[in-house]
Amino acid sequence: MKKLISLLILAGIFWSSFAGNAFSASSVALQDIKDGRALDTVAMSGHTDLETITVKVLRPNQSILYMNVLKGGDFSDSFTLPDDSVPGTYTVIAGSGDVQDVKKFQVIAPSRGEDGGSSGGGAVPAPANQTPALKPVIQNGIASIHPEAGQNTALIAVGDFANMPLKVLFHEVYLTVGPSEVQALLMRTANAEGAVLQVKVESTTSMEMGRLTRQNGAQFQMAGEIFDVKVSLITKDGTEIRAVQLAGDMELSLPYDPKADERLLGIYYRNDDTKQWEYVGGTVDQNSERIQVKLKHLSSYAAISYKKSFDDVPSSHWANRTLELLAARHIVSGKTENLFQPDDYTTRAEFTAMLVRVLELPTGKESTPFSDVSADAWYADPIQRAYAAGLISGLTDTKFGPDAAITREQMAMLLVKAYEAKRGSIHAGQASQPVFKDQDQISGWAREAVNQAWTAKLMQGIGEGTFDAQSAATRSQNAQAIYNLMQNLLP
Structure with a gap:
């Protein structure tokens, strides 16, 4: 009897494990795909609980026609059938490893007269990658091409610009493709011989210019058209x-409306999942009336003016314009959607996060020694980046004090470190001399940094020749100091 009970228990454990694994298994579901003809757009969509999936499209002979990597969840993708597409059954495979879904669709032969003659005779169209490629002009180690006005697609033989940046200068949109981006594409193909880089920039709408919308309590104004940017490698x-x-080696340059407030401008991309515009960054060149930014992914982009105001910071407040400009760069945000609370103190984590945004610090590999910075805290990433860059240290060897109010002398130390990381040491005759009447109240470790911050115009006193080093910095003071740093770091 005991042996029977043991067998039943083991069977139950096995079934529970099997059932748990079966019910928790990942899945991919592709929607049906419409049949089409050469030059038609093929749309693919579906849902998966995998983090990423690979989508492959196979020709009737099972060679790969198209391939892309997509984020999980609800996914969608599309591509254009080449003009030499052979009629027959095409296969779409979406998934990762053994978790896949497969759909098929038909490419239909053109009917008589569609291609200027019968479907059985006449000249065979040249494959897409045999369209005459543009020859780049090489100057100072940079290859550049100028497609004709009205063209939104450029084809360039990879061998013509190997190992150098490629600038594609359309009429309105400029795109610089770095060597590492091309190499990343080449690594995804088994045969790179004769490969061609295709750059396509399409204006998705011309009706958005000047349109006002609101998002998260801010006023968005389109300062240019929306452009969909695509880059792909076409093999032989x-x-x-x-x-x-x-890989961060691609730069986009867009024109903007000269009537826009340049200091509120940024480049945004449209997040297809949330249907919201998300800030990417942007450096404005007023002479050319263009704004450029490094890209981390390809999407639809636009130059947008972002104006954010807070109910508790009226236009008469001394920090109003500073907050408006920092909010446009997405460096500061309110305590709520409508309130900034300018007289509240700023935490050490909040100030660190703002420094990271101003300096655009990359993720570092070095972990922090701080036991009070949990990995799932919102500030874990900026603290890790600042620590890896050598900007911050803790209150002790193992405590950072992320929720503690940052004092004015601590803020001065971090501002000087941030400035010197970009511009080099602050050398000023007054840096070692007493500047403030309450100099003796500044901690010994911070005295030089306070004087340097004052000399470099990163901070100033609170009035009557005093610095008030031990007091907690208010959110408005903190914002002004961050703005001063940003202005000092401009080229």
Whole structure:
């Protein structure tokens, strides 16, 4: 009897484990795909609980026509059938490893007269990658091409600009593709011989210019058209491999409406999942009336003016314009959607996060020694980046004090470190001399940094020749100091 009970228990454990694994298994579901003809757009969509999936499109002979990597959840993608597409059954495979879904669709032969003659005779169209490629002009180690006015697609033989940046200068949109981005695409194909880089920039609408909308309590105004940017590698056999996630070696330059407030401008991309515009960054060149930014992925982009105001910071407040400009760069935000609370103190974590945004510090590999910075805290990433860059230290060797109010002398130390990380040491004759009447109240470790911050115009006193080093910095003071740093770091 005991042996029977033991067997039943083991069977129950096995079934529970099997059932748990079966019910928790990942899945991919593709929607049906419409049949089409050469030059038609093929749309693919579906849902998966995998983090990422690969989508492949196979020709009737099972060679790869198209391939892309997509984020999980609800996904969608599309591509254009080449003009030499062979009629027959095409296969779409979406998934990762053994978790896949497969759909098929038909490419239909053109009917008589569609291509200027019968479907059985006449000249065979040249494959897409045999369209005459543009020859780049090489100057100072940079290759550049100028497509004709009205053209939104450029094809460039990879061998013509190997190992150098490529500038594609359309009429309105300029795109610089770095060597590492091309190499990343080449690594995704088995045969790179004769490969062609295809750059396509399409204006998705011309009706958005000047339109006002609101998002998260801010006023958005379109300062230019929306452009959909696509870059792909087309191999000799016609396979298209599209770039999506980038290595940070691609730069986009867009024109903007000269009537826009340049200091409120940024480049934004449209998040198809949330249907919201998300800030990417942007450096404005007033002479050319253009704004440029490094890209991390390809999407639809636009120059947008972002104006954010807070109910408790009226236009008469001394920090109003500072907050408006910092909010446009997405460096500061309110305590709520409508309230900034300018007289509240700023925490050490909040100030660190703002420094990271101003300096655009990358993620570092070095972990922090701080036991009070949990990995799932919102400030874990900026503290890790600042620590890896050598900007911050803790209150002790193992405590950072993320929720403690940052004092004015602590803020001065961090501002000087941030400035020197970008501009080099602050050398000023007054840096070692007493500047404030309450100099003796400044901690010994911070005295030089306070004087340097004053000399470099990163901070100033609170009035009557005093600095008030031990007091907690208010949110408005903190914002002004961050703005001063940002202005000092401008080229």
